[in-house]
Amino acid sequence: MVKSFREAGEIIQYKELLRNLVLMDIKKRYKRSALGFLWVMLDPLLMMTIFYAVFSGLFGASVGNYTAYVMSGITMWQFFSQGTKIGSIAFISNRALINKLYLPKSIFPISVVASSFVHFMFALIPLSVIIIVSGTHLSYSMLWLPLVVGLIFIFSLGVALAVSTLAVFFHDVIYIYDVLLMAWMYFSAIFYPLSILPQKVQILMSLNPVYHYITLFRACLYDATLPKTEHFALGAVFAVAAFLIGWSIYYRNKDRILFYL
Amino acid sequence: MITLRDVSVQYRLISEARRSTFQEYIIRYLKGKRVQTRPFLALRDISLDIDEGESLGIIGHNGAGKSTLLKVISGVIVPSGGTVRVQGKIAPLIELSAGFDHELTGRENIYLNASILGFSRREIADKYESIVKFAELEDFIDSPLKSYSSGMIARLGFSIATEIDPDILMVDEVLAVGDAHFKDKSKKRISEFRNRGITILFVSHNMEEVRNLCNRVLWLDHGSIKMIGDAAEVISEYETQQSHMKAGV
Numbered sequence: 001m002v003k004s005f006r007e008a009g010e011i012i013q014y015k016e017l018l019r020n021l022v023l024m025d026i027k028k029r030y031k032r033s034a035l036g037f038l039w040v041m042l043d044p045l046l047m048m049t050i051f052y053a054v055f056s057g058l059f060g061a062s063v064g065n066y067t068a069y070v071m072s073g074i075t076m077w078q079f080f081s082q083g084t085k086i087g088s089i090a091f092i093s094n095r096a097l098i099n100k101l102y103l104p105k106s107i108f109p110i111s112v113v114a115s116s117f118v119h120f121m122f123a124l125i126p127l128s129v130i131i132i133v134s135g136t137h138l139s140y141s142m143l144w145l146p147l148v149v150g151l152i153f154i155f156s157l158g159v160a161l162a163v164s165t166l167a168v169f170f171h172d173v174i175y176i177y178d179v180l181l182m183a184w185m186y187f188s189a190i191f192y193p194l195s196i197l198p199q200k201v202q203i204l205m206s207l208n209p210v211y212h213y214i215t216l217f218r219a220c221l222y223d224a225t226l227p228k229t230e231h232f233a234l235g236a237v238f239a240v241a242a243f244l245i246g247w248s249i250y251y252r253n254k255d256r257i258l259f260y261l
Numbered sequence: 262m263i264t265l266r267d268v269s270v271q272y273r274l275i276s277e278a279r280r281s282t283f284q285e286y287i288i289r290y291l292k293g294k295r296v297q298t299r300p301f302l303a304l305r306d307i308s309l310d311i312d313e314g315e316s317l318g319i320i321g322h323n324g325a326g327k328s329t330l331l332k333v334i335s336g337v338i339v340p341s342g343g344t345v346r347v348q349g350k351i352a353p354l355i356e357l358s359a360g361f362d363h364e365l366t367g368r369e370n371i372y373l374n375a376s377i378l379g380f381s382r383r384e385i386a387d388k389y390e391s392i393v394k395f396a397e398l399e400d401f402i403d404s405p406l407k408s409y410s411s412g413m414i415a416r417l418g419f420s421i422a423t424e425i426d427p428d429i430l431m432v433d434e435v436l437a438v439g440d441a442h443f444k445d446k447s448k449k450r451i452s453e454f455r456n457r458g459i460t461i462l463f464v465s466h467n468m469e470e471v472r473n474l475c476n477r478v479l480w481l482d483h484g485s486i487k488m489i490g491d492a493a494e495v496i497s498e499y500e501t502q503q504s505h506m507k508a509g510v
Contacts, residue, residue: 016385017376024373028364100359101377102336102351172283255339259272 004251010104017103021111022118044123048074048130055191063193067134068222073190075123076217080156080210081181083116087160088177091168095261105254106247109160117153131222141220144227148220151232151239152213158242161250168260169253188214209238263311263334263429263460268343270304270329270484303329304340304484313349313428314458318465318475318492320499325481327464331431334462349428349460352378354419367393367402367409367417374421388424395446396420412439419447429460468496 011018030039048071060066090108091098098105131138167173188210194202205211212235219227304326311317319327332338333345335353360377361370371392375385393402396416406414416439423430432451439447451474455461465471471478471492478495480488488495 014376014379016381017373017379020373020376024362024365024369027369028362031364096359097377098337100337101353103377170283170286176283258338 004247007104007106007251007254011107011110014104014107018107018111018114021107022115025111025115026118040119040122041126044075044078044119045126045130047078048127051191059192059196062196065134065136065222068131068136069193069218070191071127071130072218072221073188073214075120075127076152076214077185077188077190077210078123079116079120080152080159080213081185082119083113083156084159084163085178085181086116087112087156088163088167088174090160090164091257092164092171092261098258098261105257106161106250109164109250110157113153113156113160116156117149120149127221136222139220139222141223141226143220144216145220147232148213148216148227148235151216151235152210154239155209155213155235155242158239158244158246161246162242165246165250165253165257168257184208184210187211190214206234209235209242212238262313262346262348263309264344264346265307265309265333266344268304268307268309268333268340268345269302270326270333270338271341272301272303274299274301302484304333307343307486309479309486309489311460311462313460315477316455316461316463316475318463318471318478319481320465320468320471320478320496321481321487326484327481328433329484330481331433331462331464334429335431347429350379350426351429351431352422352425352427353431354422354433361406361414361418363407364405366405367398370406370417371421374418375425378422378425380425384425392417392420392424395424395450397443412443415439416443423447423450423454427459429462430454431462431464433464434466468500472496 026037026040030036033039035042051074052067052070055070056066063069087109090112091105094108097103098108128138163173163177167177187205188208189197189205194205197205212231216227216231216235219225219231307330319330321327329338331353333340334347335351336345336347360374362373365373368389371389372382372385375388376382393399396413396419398413398417401409401413409417419439430451448470451461455474461474463471463474475492477490478492479486480495480499488498
């Protein structure tokens with residue numbers, strides 16, 4: 001346990017590398033495009049538009065503020081799914097470095113989730129504009145936003161650490177996780193209201209961590225009601241559990257990663 | 262100061278050509294067998310003291326464990342047995358281009374690479390000018406690395422690793438970098454390092470270079486220390502054995 005804190009200390013020591021990994025990732029992604037950095041906001045905007053166009057006809061009538069509902073759901077989902085999906089190959093794609101230099105290896109999955117977080121922060125700008133344009137008011141509960149984002153960040157970190165470590169030993173994990181993400185998205189009440197699900201399935205939904213984060217996010221952004229305590233409590237439990245499990249899977253195997261890359 | 266005590270490194274070679282999949286793992290697990298691996302001792306019971314300011318040459322045939330030894334000292338590999346103690350900041354020249362990203366410019370790569378070696382933005386900014394100058398890349402520094410020649414990339418890597426004032430420099434066969442002019446320059450810089458009292462670990466197959474640079478030489482053979490001592494003695498013994506082997510064939 002004490003040793004485990006040492007790696008955490010090293011991550012702080014290597015904060016410049018963490019910053020560079022995130023920065024270079026973003027730079028690289030948009031470098032060769034004419035609109036450049038604008039894509040950080042355009043990309044989620046177009047994504048949101050497509051989902052809205054597809055699903056508004058289906059569920060638009062049954063949810064108030066449907067635009068805000070679906071767009072905020074997608075934005076939050078993208079943060080989680082992008083971070084953990086790209087994170088799943090974090091060790092594999094940095095094989096050359098891990099093989100040649102000493103580094104606190106967890107910096108790679110952490111940087112991927114951090115990079116996804118930066119994208120998410122930029123996506124908040126078009127998201128807020130859309131919410132206002134669609135005639136919904138932003139809410140004062142926004143003050144809770146940092147806490148909600150913090151929870152999903154910790155949750156994503158735990159999942160990314162677990163999946164990226166397991167993927168080193170079994171490449172199948174990458175593909176399994178990909179399919180899992182797809183199913184997970186449809187089960188997260190992103191573009192349909194929870195009420196269309198049968199009662200039994202609704203109860204099951206409380207076992208879906210992402211559902212809690214998305215619900216909290218919506219409540220903070222535009223729903224005038226205060227975020228519900230039960231979502232906070234469950235969300236926090238899932239975040240801490242995911243992080244502890246992910247970290248211990250990583251930490252137990254970190255010295256063996258090199259030999260299996 | 263570097264101290265190794267009874268250091269062993271055991272790789273687990275997967276004995277099948279194919280990687281093991283989850284499915285195979287489960288089947289084997291149910292049969293009560295774990296993944297089939299064959300242990301391979303890359304280093305066995307190495308005990309070694311390297312003093313501050315010493316230049317140690319490391320020689321031996323391919324696969325003798327020379328690079329593994331450097332990796333153990335730099336912390337890339339955690340040994341399966343024994344202890345390693347290292348005091349001081351290490352600049353590994355193990356492979357110069359490992360940290361480079363070819364989509365990024367030379368300037369961006371300098372910052373990325375120096376932070377991989379654990380340096381802060383301020384420290385990097387202070388060294389930036391002299392890194393570029395030594396690499397002689399002033400005109401190309403804002404072009405992406407993929408437009409560089411391999412010699413230019415090697416120059417940049419060498420320049421970064423040596424400009425950042427390490428306490429311990431690890432050199433693994435890199436003196437064959439760039440053209441004759443740059444080779445001279447880099448040799449000169451490594452000699453300067455030695456004169457300034459920086460510890461150098463030098464892996465090479467070029468006995469001439471080892472003799473020039475190192476006062477002590479370690480000869481590794483199949484992961485064990487075959488001989489360690491005065492450079493001239495160890496090298497002449499090694500060369501005798503090499504010529505015997507040639508004569509034997």
